Amino acid sequence: MKDEFEHQLYYDRLNIADMTGYNAGAWLADTPRSVKGQKTVLWPKDAMLTLLERLAKSPADNQDIR
Numbered sequence: 001m002k003d004e005f006e007h008q009l010y011y012d013r014l015n016i017a018d019m020t021g022y023n024a025g026a027w028l029a030d031t032p033r034s035v036k037g038q039k040t041v042l043w044p045k046d047a048m049l050t051l052l053e054r055l056a057k058s059p060a061d062n063q064d065i066r
Contacts, residue, residue: 004031 008014008027032041
């Protein structure tokens, strides 16, 4: 992840003072992530929306998720 931030700062010519935590988080959410042991990539934003949708449909069935 460190390399990705350095890449964004260098190639996109961003000023580190202009980067907020929200801005960095949103950028990372739109970046695919690899998961050890899986061949497919995970898109954090899509995964979170899927989880929230599942929790909204049946909250009683999701007591184990905290």
